[in-house]
Amino acid sequence: QVQLVQSGAEVKKPGSSVMVSCKASGVSFDSYAINWVRQAPGQGLEYMGGIIPIFGTTDYAQKFQGRVALTADGSSSTAYMELRNLRSEDTAVYYCATVPLYSTVYFDYWGQGTLVTVSS
């Protein structure tokens, strides 16, 4: 079955960067985009962006343009999300999720989430 396993929780200082990984199994990177969604404590879901690994193309939500970088390694079926210049309001659970290619855009499988805490 499809599994997305994310890296562990992180505590970071303001101004630093964080990289979260998302390893996929049971799914072909050729058939999916990997998207990232975050959720601040007690808040709703917020789309950050996505990458189509087979093409290397990326899409970023306007709010995160210039501060987030999405990459993917097809050989290990792992996607990465790097968020730079962290601030306290970036404290959130970060999720990766698959979006089937050539279909309407929906998030069908989700990782378990990675808590990123930004604190001085």
Next chain:
Amino acid sequence: SSGLTQDPAVSVALGQTVRITCQGDSLRNYYTNWYQQKPGQAPVLVIFGKGDRPSGIPDRFSGSSSEDTASLTITGAQAEDEADYYCNSRDNNGNPVFFGGGTKLTVL
């Protein structure tokens, strides 16, 4: 603002039917998807596209849409359906993706 509006909270008596709505201009042109999220867990897709259910989602969950409003209906709500529900779709420029603010469903 995402442009997708949901009621913050809805309640339903056990076994009764409840409708959760999502309103936004983009819904006139794009499908709406629905996710269920229980405390401390990742969201789960329950409805996508034209109202399809992923494998494993009970058929008491259904989706519909009219004009600028999409609805998630739970027919015969169960205690385990108590959760937050989020809608998502594209914006009117076709850019993905936006989520509604979420609806907290309480099963009484």
